[in-house]
Amino acid sequence: MATDSSLPETAAFRLMVLGTDLANEFAEHLRETGLTPKHLGTLAMVSQGLARTQDDIARLMRVSPSLVVRLADQLEQRGLLERRRDPANRRKHILTVTGKGESLLAEMGSHAAAVDAELSARLGQRLGGQLDEALARLMDKLVEDRSRKSP
Amino acid sequence: MATDSSLPETAAFRLMVLGTDLANEFAEHLRETGLTPKHLGTLAMVSQGLARTQDDIARLMRVSPSLVVRLADQLEQRGLLERRRDPANRRKHILTVTGKGESLLAEMGSHAAAVDAELSARLGQRLGGQLDEALARLMDKLVEDRSRKSP
DNA sequence: TATTGTTATACTCTATAACTATA
DNA sequence: TATAGTTATAGAGTATAACAATA
Numbered sequence: 001m002a003t004d005s006s007l008p009e010t011a012a013f014r015l016m017v018l019g020t021d022l023a024n025e026f027a028e029h030l031r032e033t034g035l036t037p038k039h040l041g042t043l044a045m046v047s048q049g050l051a052r053t054q055d056d057i058a059r060l061m062r063v064s065p066s067l068v069v070r071l072a073d074q075l076e077q078r079g080l081l082e083r084r085r086d087p088a089n090r091r092k093h094i095l096t097v098t099g100k101g102e103s104l105l106a107e108m109g110s111h112a113a114a115v116d117a118e119l120s121a122r123l124g125q126r127l128g129g130q131l132d133e134a135l136a137r138l139m140d141k142l143v144e145d146r147s148r149k150s151p
Numbered sequence: 152m153a154t155d156s157s158l159p160e161t162a163a164f165r166l167m168v169l170g171t172d173l174a175n176e177f178a179e180h181l182r183e184t185g186l187t188p189k190h191l192g193t194l195a196m197v198s199q200g201l202a203r204t205q206d207d208i209a210r211l212m213r214v215s216p217s218l219v220v221r222l223a224d225q226l227e228q229r230g231l232l233e234r235r236r237d238p239a240n241r242r243k244h245i246l247t248v249t250g251k252g253e254s255l256l257a258e259m260g261s262h263a264a265a266v267d268a269e270l271s272a273r274l275g276q277r278l279g280g281q282l283d284e285a286l287a288r289l290m291d292k293l294v295e296d297r298s299r300k301s302p
Numbered sequence: 303t304a305t306t307g308t309t310a311t312a313c314t315c316t317a318t319a320a321c322t323a324t325a
Numbered sequence: 326t327a328t329a330g331t332t333a334t335a336g337a338g339t340a341t342a343a344c345a346a347t348a
Contacts, residue, residue, distance in 0.1 A: 007256050008195045010263035011270055011279075014286040016177060016188065019170010021293065024213065026167060036338075037167065044159045055306060062175065064340050069308055091306040091347045105158050112161035119162055122292055123285055128162075131285035134278050135165040141273055142172065187315080206329060215317050220331055242324045242329040 022115070029111055033104070035074070038063065042071050043080060043105055047097045050143055053086070054093055060146050080104055173266070180262055184255070186225070189214065193222050194231060194256055198248045201294055204237070205244055211297050231255055 007013050023037050030036065041061055045051040051060055054068040072095065075081035080101035086092035097105070120128035158164050174188050181187065192212055196202040202211055205219040223246065226232035231252035237243040248256070271279035 007191075007260035007263055008199050009287075010260065010267050011283050011286050012173060012263040012266035013195070014290045015166070015170050016173040017170070017192065018286065018289055018293065019166050019168070019172075020174050020188070021170075021213070022163060022167040023171050037171070038338090040158075041168065044164070048159050053306080062172070065307065066309080066341080067339060070339090089306085089348075093307070109158035109161065112158055112163040115163035116161050119289065123288055127281065127285050127288070130278065130281035132162050134274055134282035134285075135162050135169065136160075137274055137278070138169055138270065139165045142169065189315090204329075216330065217318080217332080218316060221316090240325075240329085244330070 025115075026108070026111075029108070033078070035078075038067075039071055039075055040105075040108060042068070042075065043097055043101050046081065046095045047102065047105055050147075052094060054095065057095075060143065062146070075101070176266075177259070177262075180259070184229070186229075189218075190222055190226055191256075191259060193219070193226065194248055194252050197232065197246045198253065198256055201298075203245060205246065208246075211294065213297075226252070 026037050026040065030040065038061065042051075042057050045057060045060055051057045054065065054072055057063070057068045057071070058065045072081060072083060072093075076083060078100075079098055082096045082098055083093040084096070086094050116128075119131065122128075123131060177188050177191065181191065189212065193202075193208055196208060196211055202208045205216065205223055208214070208219045208222070209216045223232060223234060223244075227234060229251075231249055233247045233249055234244045235247075237245050267279075270282065273279075274282060
């Protein structure tokens with residue numbers, strides 16, 4: 001990848017900086033809802049079927065179970081998420097995104113699409129598409145690595 | 152860019168998730184030093200000549216001036232950064248990275264290079280290179296947007 | 303005995319506001 | 326009057342540890 005391993009020239013460093021910055025931007029955009037990017041991540045994971053229970057969320061997002069309780073509480077209070085006990089295993093809470101939750105996801109999806117458009121404008125369609133593909137593959141890897149029984 | 156604007160399918164969302172995750176990884180790697188990714192960002196910006204004063208850091212990283220005081224204090228205490236008054240304008244503190252600071256940057260650069268190697272292994276050399284280029288361009292834009300007199 | 307979730311507690315990071323000093 | 330930096334304070338976000346319920 002980079003022939004120069006000077007920190008600021010690495011993809012890892014840039015990914016960290018750009019991603020953190022974007023998270024702040026999303027946080028700002030969410031401020032009026034009282035939610036954070038992690039609330040949004042929770043909704044997204046559940047909506048996508050990548051997480052079924054609170055435990056799944058904790059593992060996928062590498063976050064403590066006690067934080068997931070709080071995130072789920074707040075999402076539930078706002079009517080964006082529902083918890084119900086799993087009849088097959090009453091320890092578990094099955095999570096589902098409500099219609100209102102899907103609306104919020106759609107709204108934030110629009111915002112994200114607008115950011116994507118900016119990225120594409122800056123990079124051009126080809127490089128933008130390549131960035132897309134690379135990020136999609138890395139995301140798949142991350143999810144795969146953390147799905148069931150990973151250390 | 153993405154034809155689907157569903158939040159999890161956007162480049163913006165993936166960039167946020169992957170970047171945040173990487174920031175946590177760096178934070179973990181820095182833990183024994185008592186430093187955070189923002190300390191590292193500060194050193195990197197100063198070392199690269201992108202920031203000369205605390206004010207520059209605050210603007211570049213979109214962080215409050217009072218936080219920069221704390222970051223600089225802690226970096227200085229560890230002998231990684233030096234502050235000296237600008238003779239031309241005694242309100243300003245000129246920041247410079249010490250040899251020890253450069254060593255830390257080099258060490259973290261090695262870690263970042265290792266992450267880059269993983270990315271490249273996962274994406275292949277071509278897509279990895281394209282990711283590199285895209286991130287570099289976006290980083291340049293970010294720095295440019297925040298250099299002197301931006302809103 | 304292990305898993306899932308919860309509660310109580312404390313700590314870290316960060317911003318806001320009021321202040322000092324220089325210009 | 327505006328800029329650069331500092332201090333004091335408070336708040337948000339998160340983890341750790343101890344716990345309860347279920348398997």
